[in-house]
Amino acid sequence: xxxxxxxxxxxxxxxxxxxxxxxxxxxxxxxxxxxxxxxxxxxxxxxxxxxxxxxxxxxxxxxxxxxxxxxxxxxxxxxxxxxxxxxxxxxxxxxxxxxxxxxxxxxxxxxxxxxxxxxxxxxxxxxxxxxxxxxxxxxxxxxxxxxxxxxxxxxxxxxxxxxxxxxxxxxxxxxxxxxxxxxxxxxxxxxxxxxxxxxxxxxxxxxxxxxxxxxxxxxxxxxxxxxxxxxxxxxxxxxxxxxxxxxxxxxxxxxxxxxxxxxxxxxxxxxxxxxxxxxxxxxxxxxxxxxxxxxxxxxxxxxxxxxxx
Numbered sequence: 001x002x003x004x005x006x007x008x009x010x011x012x013x014x015x016x017x018x019x020x021x022x023x024x025x026x027x028x029x030x031x032x033x034x035x036x037x038x039x040x041x042x043x044x045x046x047x048x049x050x051x052x053x054x055x056x057x058x059x060x061x062x063x064x065x066x067x068x069x070x071x072x073x074x075x076x077x078x079x080x081x082x083x084x085x086x087x088x089x090x091x092x093x094x095x096x097x098x099x100x101x102x103x104x105x106x107x108x109x110x111x112x113x114x115x116x117x118x119x120x121x122x123x124x125x126x127x128x129x130x131x132x133x134x135x136x137x138x139x140x141x142x143x144x145x146x147x148x149x150x151x152x153x154x155x156x157x158x159x160x161x162x163x164x165x166x167x168x169x170x171x172x173x174x175x176x177x178x179x180x181x182x183x184x185x186x187x188x189x190x191x192x193x194x195x196x197x198x199x200x201x202x203x204x205x206x207x208x209x210x211x212x213x214x215x216x217x218x219x220x221x222x223x224x225x226x227x228x229x230x231x232x233x234x235x236x237x238x239x240x241x242x243x244x245x246x247x248x249x250x251x252x253x254x255x256x257x258x259x260x261x262x263x264x265x266x267x268x269x270x271x272x273x274x275x276x277x278x279x280x281x282x283x284x285x286x287x288x289x290x291x292x293x294x295x296x297x298x299x300x301x302x303x304x305x306x307x308x309x
Contacts, residue, residue: 046263048074048078049263052074053071053100053264053268054267054271055067055070056267056271057274058274061271061275061277061279062275062276067104067200068098068100069160069295073153075096075260084247084249085246085247088247090146091142091144091242092256092257092260094141094197094255095138095235095254098238099231099261103265105227107269107272108224108227109224111276112222113221115276117220123222125180125184126186127226127229129191130187130201130226131229131230133187133190133191134230134233135236136192136237137196137237138233140196140241143241148306150302154300156299158296160203160295162292164203164292194230195237200223200226200228201230202223202226209223240254241254241255242256
């Protein structure tokens, strides 16, 4: 058995696959050591991504945010520790996050709809603009550097944090409620920016709908539905724009990593209804303040990484 200690994690996994494919007959003691080494290296990342999925699902149902604001920085950290190409890891994290939002958002949206908390008139008004803008965002993602995507994510995370702590967006948009063109522009901007951030748009959609006079529970439920409508074309765009990308993690389709999608998406889908139930029982005011602080830390860290601080 070759000595694979001291080699990067990716080389270790490739060495493992090579050995297994060759059908190498290893002594039992060496076999046990080898498997223990692989488990020791990969298990922490698997557990971390699984926990990320579970928390993201709850937050998606509770706040209608799609969970991407948690998933993207978690995946970036995991991919960095795994040693993947830094030029594309942000793209893969964003694209995979959008893919996860589809099953998570579907379950969350259905749960909200059963409670009568989805405004289908708003969905019909916003959907065409969100679809076009999010598809464009996904297609253009490959034109942005990893640093540019980190800055976009960081700046928007800081804005979302400010918006959660202080109703900035609500005050700006209250006077524009009921103007159809404002609804269309809002949908397009939210669709494009959210696609580049890897989020379902709820962090921007909920306060916008609230400013337009939509009750908060209906805003959250409607946001969950719009998040799915946003994520599907965005994922198509990320697959196309990343089709020939070099250095993506194994088992990636374009900028979508299938193992991360399965692991995070599975847990997030299971826990989304928990967030929905909590959303209809709890006053989320304190939670929003705590989450805003978390976003400040994440946003500042993303920007610092992008500019090399």
